[in-house]
Amino acid sequence: MSTLFDPVQAGDLQLANRIVMAPLTRNRSPNAIPPDIAATYYAQRASAGLLITEATAISHQGQGYADVPGLYGTEQLDAWKRVTDAVHAEGGKIVVQLWHVGRVSHTELQPGGGKPVAPSAITAKTKTVLIKDGVPTFVETSEPRALDAAELPGIVHAYAAAARNAVETAGFDGVELHGANGYLLDQFLKDGSNKRTDDYGGAIKNRARLLLESTRAVVDAVGGGKTGIRLSPVTPANDVHDSDPQPLFTYVVQQLAPLNLAYIHIIEGATGGPREIADRPFDYEALKAAYRAAGGKAAWMVNNGYDRPLAEEAVKEGDDLVAFGKPFISNPDLVRRLREHAPLNELDKATMYGGGVKGYTDYPALG
Numbered sequence: 001m002s003t004l005f006d007p008v009q010a011g012d013l014q015l016a017n018r019i020v021m022a023p024l025t026r027n028r029s030p031n032a033i034p035p036d037i038a039a040t041y042y043a044q045r046a047s048a049g050l051l052i053t054e055a056t057a058i059s060h061q062g063q064g065y066a067d068v069p070g071l072y073g074t075e076q077l078d079a080w081k082r083v084t085d086a087v088h089a090e091g092g093k094i095v096v097q098l099w100h101v102g103r104v105s106h107t108e109l110q111p112g113g114g115k116p117v118a119p120s121a122i123t124a125k126t127k128t129v130l131i132k133d134g135v136p137t138f139v140e141t142s143e144p145r146a147l148d149a150a151e152l153p154g155i156v157h158a159y160a161a162a163a164r165n166a167v168e169t170a171g172f173d174g175v176e177l178h179g180a181n182g183y184l185l186d187q188f189l190k191d192g193s194n195k196r197t198d199d200y201g202g203a204i205k206n207r208a209r210l211l212l213e214s215t216r217a218v219v220d221a222v223g224g225g226k227t228g229i230r231l232s233p234v235t236p237a238n239d240v241h242d243s244d245p246q247p248l249f250t251y252v253v254q255q256l257a258p259l260n261l262a263y264i265h266i267i268e269g270a271t272g273g274p275r276e277i278a279d280r281p282f283d284y285e286a287l288k289a290a291y292r293a294a295g296g297k298a299a300w301m302v303n304n305g306y307d308r309p310l311a312e313e314a315v316k317e318g319d320d321l322v323a324f325g326k327p328f329i330s331n332p333d334l335v336r337r338l339r340e341h342a343p344l345n346e347l348d349k350a351t352m353y354g355g356g357v358k359g360y361t362d363y364p365a366l367g
């Protein structure tokens with residue numbers, strides 16, 4: 001029987017263990033360029049079976065927070081290459097999370113100060129971060145405009161171009177589409193944020209169209225074996241809601257099955273919150289079974305609130321990978337600490353978003 005510390009194959013990715021660093025936005029990339037210390041930060045964590053980077057914008061339009069990185073400019077790609085080289089020098093594997101925030105943005109972050117874009121012109125009741133006088137400040141997101149159907153092929157193309165640049169130029173081992181947490185692809189999926197009446201709204205197959213077109217385009221660009229996708233069926237993050245998520249996500253994973261992806265990454269419950277939500281029940285085992293019944297062979301990755309016992313249980317029950325978020329911020333050597341049952345460093349919440357070395361590269365490893 002497999003344990004957390006056993007190797008596993010996820011598509012083209014041969015992983016040394018089943019412990020994954022979840023994507024973690026750190027707001028330390030002015031001008032959307034990862035800083036030099038990002039190479040140190042990720043390399044310190046390279047003993048994870050897989051590192052998933054912080055969410056990284058596929059285009060300027062896809063940008064929604066101050067000082068988050070991008071993947072659409074030469075300097076951004078050069079900076080990411082320094083990160084992937086540093087991780088590979090430590091024997092690690094790293095994929096980049098491809099991000100379009102959709103409506104979770106602010107006019108100050110958009111090209112030409114324009115409105116953020118969304119499936120429908122409905123403002124998200126959520127906040128984003130701007131830097132005001134050097135201080136990260138939470139502000140309401142701006143009112144979005146509904147995307148014209150004619151703009152959607154450009155977004156699909158941006159996902160594919162970012163994926164190609166990530167692998168060919170920046171040296172990533174693969175990419176993860178961010179289909180979770182109330183960002184653009186999730187906004188299209190869910191009927192609380194998608195009120196469209198064209199081919200991209202209404203029926204489940206229409207709401208899933210943009211996510212599936214984008215995933216297929218990424219697979220065409222870099223190969224299914226280098227492509228993962230993150231989904232969060234019931235998270236309330238960023239004000240998303242669906243009236244009937246089980247059939248919606250069942251359809252999505254059935255359509256993903258033939259793409260021979262590296263992994264499917266599922267956030268169970270409310271991201272960073274309860275794993276079960278009373279008024280949003282969801283059967284994750286049924287979702288996985290539907291994917292396998294449709295022929296899906298990707299590694300199955302789970303996340304949200306895992307500790308060692310829960311993660312061991314998940315692997316024993318047949319999940320392939322477990323992603324840890326907050327524990328990886330404060331424990332660069334999380335794999336060793338879990339293996340040795342060592343205590344974990346405490347997380348300093350004040351340095352999660354923005355700042356420099358403090359709370360980023362200065363958490364101690366075991367001696």
Ligand SMILES: Cc1cc2nc3c(=O)[nH]c(=O)nc-3n(C[C@H](O)[C@H](O)[C@H](O)COP(=O)(O)O)c2cc1C
Nearest residue numbers: 022023024025054055272304305306324325326352
């Ligand atoms: C500081 C911070 C930044 C995060 N940034 C991202 C992100 O960029 N992309 C994403 O999909 N999830 C993001 N998340 C969610 C985490 O990936 C993860 O789903 C969440 O923390 C729950 O896992 P955990 O209980 O192991 O921390 C972030 C969470 C935190 C705490």
